[in-house]
Amino acid sequence: MGEPRALTKHQRYSLSGRLAAVAAALCLTSATVALLPAPSSAATGPGGETVAAGGHTARISRTEYGIPHILARDFDGLGYGYGYAFAQDNVCELADQVVTLRGERSRFFGPDGESGEGSNLASDTYYKGQRRAGTVQRLLDRKAPLGPTAELRRMVEGYAAGYNRYLRDTDVGKLPDPRCKGKPWVRPITPLDLWSVVYDVNKVTAEVPLAPDIGDAKPPTADAGGTEAPNTPDSKGEAPSETSGATAATPIAPGAPDAQGLATADVGSNGWALGRDATRTGNAMVLTNPHLPWTVGNFRFYQVQLTIPGTLDVSGAGLYGTPLVEIGHNQNLAWTHTASDAQHASFYALKLVPGDPTSYVVDGKAERMKRRTVPVSVRDENGKLSTVDRTLYTSRFGPVLSSAWTTKTAYAIRDANADNLRSMNAWLAMGKAHNLAQLRTAQNTYQGIPWTYTLAADTSGGTYFTDSSAVPHLTDAQLGRCTLPAGEETPAALDGSTSSCAWGSDPDALVPGVYGPSHQPKLSRTDYVANSNNGPQYTNPEAPLTGLPGVYDIDPRLDQRPQLGLRMIAQRRDGTDGLGAPGFTEDTLRASMLGNRVLSAETGRDDVVDMCRAHPSLTAADGKEVDVRQACTTLARWDTRADATSRGAALWITFYAHLLGEGPPDTWHRVPYDPAQPLTTPRGINGDDMRVQRALASAVQDFAARDLPVDTELGAVQKWAGIPLPGCDVGCFDVVEAGPDSGTGTPPAGAFGTSFLMAVELTADGPRAHTLLTYGESANPASPHYADQTRLFSRKQWVTERFTQAEIAGDPALKVTTLHS
Incomplete structure (x- = not known):
């Protein structure tokens, strides 16, 4: 049964609109809750609501690609359903996280871990010490806003109960994931374990x-x-x-x-919030593109929709083991995060x-x-x-x-973030927010966003950027006189x-030692705000953010990826990117994201081709002469894109890696960095530089050593679970780093980059979104959802999001699990 769409902004401001909104909310509540079974016996919850005996009732509806939509009457049930669904897909990952956070890796796996001799013992010392000190429990003992809200406490308790219910229902000895089936370290978890996950993510x-x-x-x-x-x-x-x-x-x-x-950690992202002046429809849009490791348990995303009728309806993704959507949208608001460049x-x-x-x-x-x-x-x-x-x-x-x-x-x-459990408060309040003003209030109230920028838009067509993360209160004067230089x-x-x-501290800071909201970078626009892990200054070059404390803007220079992102927005706005008439549409937003442009090649490929045509034989790093004519032909024919089928991209990536090893880029760029031209410099490659010539020769040698032709398709040498991958990390917007055997269990078994993609348009009739979880919902190689979306990513295909109850029910392959305790 479907649910009615929310009314427009103008309707809500009229008396009749307000009455209609109340009627719609009542209709939504009664219609949707009817999907849940009536409890066999009832009790009164903390808020006076009726809940099932035991406090847990939830419905898990899985649509295409195993995406779970959790529906519940209350936060206890919502957490219960979420914990159960996550355990179905990733029981081993959370069990392994808990072993680490309890300081028990040496107990189960010995003192030496993958990181080297004694690494498990050292890790256990840190985490066991944290437990014995009662660090997380002490933060839990605080009242909101410093400690978790009552709703969050109930949700986390429900999540732990749902995870444990799955273990009971399935039996550890019969788990579907062979990596942890029957293992003694797979045990029931507690709410404290989950709060420890949150605390670890924050730091x-x-x-x-x-x-x-x-x-x-x-x-x-x-x-x-x-x-x-x-x-x-x-x-x-x-x-x-x-x-x-x-x-x-x-x-x-x-x-x-x-x-x-x-x-710094191995994190990154692209994020755009496009306002009414940048889109052809006048509707705001948000692009989410976080870059994270594909193989690290607590740094993978899990896609989910969480719904309590009349209270919360948010869709997006959260990091493994955390109880909420941290990047996503609701009916009227969408937001994303990128890793903050601040300290x-x-x-x-x-x-x-x-x-x-x-x-x-x-x-x-x-x-x-x-x-x-x-x-x-x-x-x-x-x-x-x-x-x-x-x-x-x-x-x-x-x-x-x-x-x-x-x-x-x-x-x-x-x-x-040593005193931060407030992040979940902020994200829950953001998920409930109806507009940008309420999102700002949520962040200012809880001040819990740990280490990311926020980019958001709402149905008014406005956009918003801020760094509301926890940043040490250090003045420029302090940094100048207190910083001791690094030694060798x-x-x-x-x-x-x-x-x-x-x-120091700010009067409006919730905790001592950090900057408060009054000093945080902020920008509101009706055209766009954008970030690709650059500092806040060029969030929108038409309105530079300047005069910030130095801890917020460590290096105002733009790397190639943020330069490319801003170039892509500018070219889409004036229609010069080959994607049709000016202005973003939902289609052109997705096409821009997966266009796989490579700025280093757009600005330097021709220089290299000119160089190798003039010098068909070049000297490699080992002093040997190398014939580069075929390489030259390959680069000349290449379209400068990093598609999985591109011929020339793999050669360019290898060449550029050698070039970066030859010294600072400013020394071999044809046009060096110019502070007066921050969006377009440095650029080009000086083909007369012997280091450039040596890098190309060495790249050709690399291909010969692996018995690969220089025009090998990118997807032949960049894979996950045997699936060809697009993207690169040498000036690509779509960042992907992977080896030929990534994800297959054969070294190198790692990958990094584009993880959860979301392109959402906020219309008056509700959100229209497409998503893509590049590695699938499950980390279990035996699961059908281990790499099903990876195949879509390889082909530049997206998943059409099902947000309303009618859309969810309309999936012909819908699978429903009803939980009741």
């Missing part, structure tokens, strides 16, 4: 990538010039010998915090007390590091369990790292020997 661009480093931190011995003392003050039973962690002055691991302590953490250099490497000096006074002993269960190679006691070290500036800890200096990291093996960091380098 993933700062402290979390350094968890093993924190867990392996050991002070050096004073008499050995930095030799570490073992992190085993006591052991019980026959513990396996621990491998030593990083030695003193070991450099910070790649991908960890960089200049001034900014920590979300700071390194602090601690000046140690001579002779005592666990004490440091602040304002001339010594302070001792806090220590916490953490018992970790470890399984040895014979399967025997023992307990190893480890020690965590913490300073006033945050946990201490193993890396670069000498007798003189130690490093600590302070994460701006040490990061740039703030001076921890003086309290004047500590974070």
